[in-house]
Amino acid sequence: xxxxxxxxxxxxxxxxxxxxxxxxxxxxxxxxxxxxxxxxxxxxxxxxxxxxxxxxxxxxxxxxxxxxxxxxxxxxxxxxxxxxxxxxxxxxxxxxxxxxxxxxxxxxxxxxxxxxxxxxxxxxxxxxxxxxxxxxxxxxxxxxxxxxxxxxxxxxxxxxxxxxxxxxxxxxxxxxxxxxxxxxxxxxxxxxxxxxxxxxxxxxxxxx
Amino acid sequence: xxxxxxxxxxxxxxxxxxxxxxxxxxxxxxxxxxxxxxxxxxxxxxxxxxxxxxxxxxxxxxxxxxxxxxxxxxxxxxxxxxxxxxxxxxxxxxxxxxxxxxxxxxxxxxxxxxxxxxxxxxxxxxxxxxxxxxxxxxxxxxxxxxxxxxxxxxxxxxxxxxxxxxxxxxxxxxxxxxxxxxxxxxxxxxxxxxxxxxxxxxxxxxxx
Amino acid sequence: xxxxxxxxxxxxxxxxxxxxxxxxxxxxxxxxxxxxxxxxxxxxxxxxxxxxxxxxxxxxxxxxxxxxxxxxxxxxxxxxxxxxxxxxxxxxxxxxxxxxxxxxxxxxxxxxxxxxxxxxxxxxxxxxxxxxxxxxxxxxxxxxxxxxxxxxxxxxxxxxxxxxxxxxxxxxxxxxxxxxxxxxxxxxxxxxxxxxxxxxxxxxxxxx
Numbered sequence: 199x200x201x202x203x204x205x206x207x208x209x210x211x212x213x214x215x216x217x218x219x220x221x222x223x224x225x226x227x228x229x230x231x232x233x234x235x236x237x238x239x240x241x242x243x244x245x246x247x248x249x250x251x252x253x254x255x256x257x258x259x260x261x262x263x264x265x266x267x268x269x270x271x272x273x274x275x276x277x278x279x280x281x282x283x284x285x286x287x288x289x290x291x292x293x294x295x296x297x298x299x300x301x302x303x304x305x306x307x308x309x310x311x312x313x314x315x316x317x318x319x320x321x322x323x324x325x326x327x328x329x330x331x332x333x334x335x336x337x338x339x340x341x342x343x344x345x346x347x348x349x350x351x352x353x354x355x356x357x358x359x360x361x362x363x364x365x366x367x368x369x370x371x372x373x374x375x376x377x378x379x380x381x382x383x384x385x386x387x388x389x390x391x392x393x394x395x396x397x398x399x400x401x402x403x404x405x406x
Numbered sequence: 407x408x409x410x411x412x413x414x415x416x417x418x419x420x421x422x423x424x425x426x427x428x429x430x431x432x433x434x435x436x437x438x439x440x441x442x443x444x445x446x447x448x449x450x451x452x453x454x455x456x457x458x459x460x461x462x463x464x465x466x467x468x469x470x471x472x473x474x475x476x477x478x479x480x481x482x483x484x485x486x487x488x489x490x491x492x493x494x495x496x497x498x499x500x501x502x503x504x505x506x507x508x509x510x511x512x513x514x515x516x517x518x519x520x521x522x523x524x525x526x527x528x529x530x531x532x533x534x535x536x537x538x539x540x541x542x543x544x545x546x547x548x549x550x551x552x553x554x555x556x557x558x559x560x561x562x563x564x565x566x567x568x569x570x571x572x573x574x575x576x577x578x579x580x581x582x583x584x585x586x587x588x589x590x591x592x593x594x595x596x597x598x599x600x601x602x603x604x605x606x607x608x609x610x611x612x613x614x
Numbered sequence: 615x616x617x618x619x620x621x622x623x624x625x626x627x628x629x630x631x632x633x634x635x636x637x638x639x640x641x642x643x644x645x646x647x648x649x650x651x652x653x654x655x656x657x658x659x660x661x662x663x664x665x666x667x668x669x670x671x672x673x674x675x676x677x678x679x680x681x682x683x684x685x686x687x688x689x690x691x692x693x694x695x696x697x698x699x700x701x702x703x704x705x706x707x708x709x710x711x712x713x714x715x716x717x718x719x720x721x722x723x724x725x726x727x728x729x730x731x732x733x734x735x736x737x738x739x740x741x742x743x744x745x746x747x748x749x750x751x752x753x754x755x756x757x758x759x760x761x762x763x764x765x766x767x768x769x770x771x772x773x774x775x776x777x778x779x780x781x782x783x784x785x786x787x788x789x790x791x792x793x794x795x796x797x798x799x800x801x802x803x804x805x806x807x808x809x810x811x812x813x814x815x816x817x818x819x820x821x822x
Contacts, residue, residue, distance in 0.1 A: 224554075230605035232561050233554030247460070252663070254672040256462040257518075261527045278608050310673075319677045333754070338541070340550045342756045346640075346649030353648050397646035400694050432762075438813035440769050441762030455668070464670040465726075469735045486816050546749070548758045 205376070209305070210269050212298020215291050217242040217273035218284060220335045225277060227339055237335055238274035239267060245330025249306050249323045253313040292391065299351070300383030303328040303358035304376060308366065317363050324359025325352060328383075350390035353397065358383030413584065417513070418477050420506020423499050425450040425481035426492060428543045433485060435547055445543055446482035447475060453538025457514050457531045461521040500599065507559070508591030511536040511566035512584060516574065525571045532567025533560060536591075558598035561605065566591030621792070625721070626685050628714020631707050633658040633689035634700060636751045641693060643755055653751055654690035655683060661746025665722050665739045669729040708807065715767070716799030719744040719774035720792060724782065733779050740775025741768060744799075766806035769813065774799030 220241025224234040243260030250258035260266050277284050284291070306327025310320040329345050329352045336343035345351050358379040365375035389395065428449025432442040451468030458466035468474050485492050492499070514535025518528040537553050537560045544551035553559050566587040573583035597603065636657025640650040659676030666674035676682050693700050700707070722743025726736040745761050745768045752759035761767050774795040781791035805811065 225608050227550060228607055229550070229554050230556075230607050232605050234608075236554060236560065251459055251667055252673055252677060257460055257523050257527045261460060261530050262524055264526050267526065267530075281608065315673050316678055318680050318683065319673045322677050322683075337545055337753055337756075338551065338554070340545075340548055340756055342643060342645070343754065346645050346652060346754070348646075352652065397648050399644055399646050400641050400650075400697065433816050435758060436815055437758070437762050438764075438815050440813050442816075444762060444768065459667055465668055465731050465735045469668060469738050470732055472734050475734065475738075489816065545753055546759065546762070548753075548756055 205301070208297055208301045208380075210265065211294045212301050213242045213266055213269045214273045215294030215298050216331055217270040218277050218291050219295060219332070220270075221274040221277035222284065223335060223339060225281065231278070234278060235271060235274045237338060238277070239270040240338065241331040241335040242266060242270040242273070243331060244334035245302060245327045245332075246306065248330045249309065249327045252323055252326075253310050253315055253319070255309070255313060293388070296354075296384050296387040296391075297380070299328045299355050299387055300358045300380035303355040303383055304362040304379045307359040307362040307379075308376075311363065311366055317367070320363045321356065321359045324362060325355045328352075328355035328358070348396070350386055350395050350397065354383045354386035354390070357386055413509070416505055416509045416588075418473065419502045420509050421450045421474055421477045422481045423502030423506050424539055425478040426485050426499050427503060427540070428478075429482040429485035430492065431543060431547060433489065439486070442486060443479060443482045445546060446485070447478040448546065449539040449543040450474060450478040450481070451539060452542035453510060453535045453540075454514065456538045457518065457535045460531055460534075461518050461523055461527070463517070463521060501596070504562075504592050504595040504599075505588070507536045507563050507595055508566045508588035511563040511591055512570040512587045515567040515570040515587075516584075519571065519574055525575070528571045528574075529564065529567045532570060533563045536560075536563035536566070556604070558594055558603050558605065562591045562594035562598065565594055621717070624713055624717045624796075626681065627710045628717050629658045629682055629685045630689045631710030631714050632747055633686040634693050634707050635711060635748070636686075637690040637693035638700065639751060639755060641697065647694070650694060651687060651690045653754060654693070655686040656754065657747040657751040658682060658686040658689070659747060660750035661718060661743045661748075662722065664746045665726065665743045668739055668742075669726050669731055669735070671725070671729060709804070712770075712800050712803040712807075713796070715744045715771050715803055716774045716796035719771040719799055720778040720795045723775040723778040723795075724792075727779065727782055733783070736779045736782075737772065737775045740778060741771045744768075744771035744774070764812070766802055766811050766813065770799045770802035770806070773802055 217238040221234050221238040223241075224237035229237065243258075243266050247258040247260045250256070250260070303324045305324075307320040307324030309327075310323045315323075332345045332351075333343045336345070361379035361382050362375065365379060370378075425446040429442050429446040431449075432445035437445065451466075451474050454474075455466040455468045458464070458468070511532045513532075515528040515532030517535075518531045523531075540553045540559075541551045544553070569587035569590050570583065573587060578586075633654040637650050637654040639657075640653035645653065659674075659682050663674040663676045666672070666676070719740045721740075723736040723740030725743075726739045731739075748761045748767075749759045752761070777795035777798050778791065781795060786794075
């Protein structure tokens with residue numbers, strides 16, 4: 199009960215943080231009111247929609263559950279109306295984002311398993327749930343996604359999804375199986391931000 | 407009967423107009439013959455294909471109904487062969503496009519309801535049916551979609567889809583439930599073009 | 615048996631070549647390790663995933679069959695670790711790519727037919743299987759897809775898929791129905807590379 203409530207709160211906080219990152223990026227690109235709302239919503243819900251299409255969960259929850267739409271719209275309007283205030287919130291927004299990343303990865307992996315799919319599908323789609331919205335945001339803004347370029351982001355989601363699948367296969371108690379992977383992803387993400395961890399690159403020959 | 411025929415005619419006229427907008431944009435970007443045909447087809451049918459995937463209508467009608475493919479190909483070839491002529495048709499093409507926008511929004515919303523989904527899904531996917539192809543066109547041309555930036559376009563589709571769902575829930579007669587939302591979307595779109603209505607933007611601080 | 619094995623080998627060789635083209639493009643754009651792996655995987659498997667969503671094959675084989683993921687990861691790591699070596703392999707990689715193109719087109723068309731869809735769906739999705747990954751790669755790298763611009767690529771896939779559907783409808787022996795369309799696509803592609811065949815363009819008025 200208490201745990202369910204906490205899960206829901208983290209889920210909506212993650213949606214909120216993802217939507218803020220979408221709305222902020224769209225506002226910077228000078229999109230209009232509708233464009234900002236649309237990008238905020240897609241950043242928050244796009245990953246889950248792709249996951250649901252791939253596991254056969256029709257209609258996708260991001261389309262049918264009004265709480266996600268409402269949360270994204272409120273986050274976008276806040277970003278518009280209180281932009282200077284939101285800008286000052288970089289730190290908490292990043293924390294929410296890291297929490298959302300972990301929770302989306304774990305929730306996505308669990309949902310894929312619950313629909314009867316194998317471990318590979320669950321791990322890949324857990325990651326897609328967490329990072330898909332951010333990739334869609336960047337595709338719509340016609341830029342190479344920061345998800346594919348900066349710090350440990352997708353990899354943290356991948357680690358969280360993988361641990362969630364392991365926990366499920368080893369029949370860990372629900373509390374552990376849910377929060378340990380979220381914590382792993384969250385910690386990896388926050389530490390990589392703090393210590394500026396980056397994955398290696400190879401694009402320029404003189405760096406090789 | 408007569409009504410059915412009119413509906414089909416508007417449907418194909420909308421497909422035609424959407425395909426012309428896709429082919430024109432692809433030609434300007436100097437894509438080759440195949441690229442122009444592909445972008446025309448995706449602009450005309452992309453929104454409906456995404457809708458069908460989300461509501462579980464497999465295979466998507468845009469893939470299985472040859473009339474859409476044929477209409478898109480004819481529109482693209484016309485755009486190539488009679489480019490100067492098509493350029494002079496800006497006005498009728500915009501009218502067809504506005505009609506197509508309304509009809510796609512209403513048809514998309516109705517199809518989602520017919521597949522048993524709720525009002526939120528129907529409204530969102532009605533809008534996606536209408537604007538999805540244009541967004542896909544712009545993503546493939548590697549630019550931020552004009553749909554997210556210019557005039558009242560997506561919002562007109564949203565209004566049309568919402569009114570269609572309201573009409574369905576209130577059991578309006580079919581004639582009203584079909585054409586009133588199309589007319590609303592069409593009128594919003596044409597008026598916004600005529601009077602240069604735009605949604606507010608917030609991207610540059612000095613405009614805020 | 616022998617034929618089955620050859621089919622599987624060509625399938626994995628095609629996956630390998632597609633993944634190399636993805637990894638090479640991602641490395642040039644200076645993406646990090648994860649970005650290169652992700653783009654390689656999506657280039658190799660993206661077309662098949664879209665096909666499976668459209669024909670109702672849930673979950674998509676690209677997500678559930680570990681051989682594709684493993685092949686893509688190995689190809690990406692090779693591209694990173696032995697870049698100078700891979701660069702010298704342009705010629706064999708292009709041959710594998712042309713083989714993969716033909717095989718993906720034919721396999722995609724056959725799978726769509728096997729799921730009970732009509733000829734149009736099969737031909738379109740055969741082509742999507744073959745070129746979808748390359749288009750997704752370019753969308754993620756925020757550029758207009760070379761698939762829509764250069765030489766005979768998509769058209770070769772379309773020809774292969776169409777011939778595969780014709781062979782199926784005319785009940786050709788499996789050996790012919792499989793390899794003749796692959797050969798047609800392969801030959802078209804290789805000849806267009808060799809002779810620099812391009813489809814016409816119309817984008818600049820002085821070229822018209």
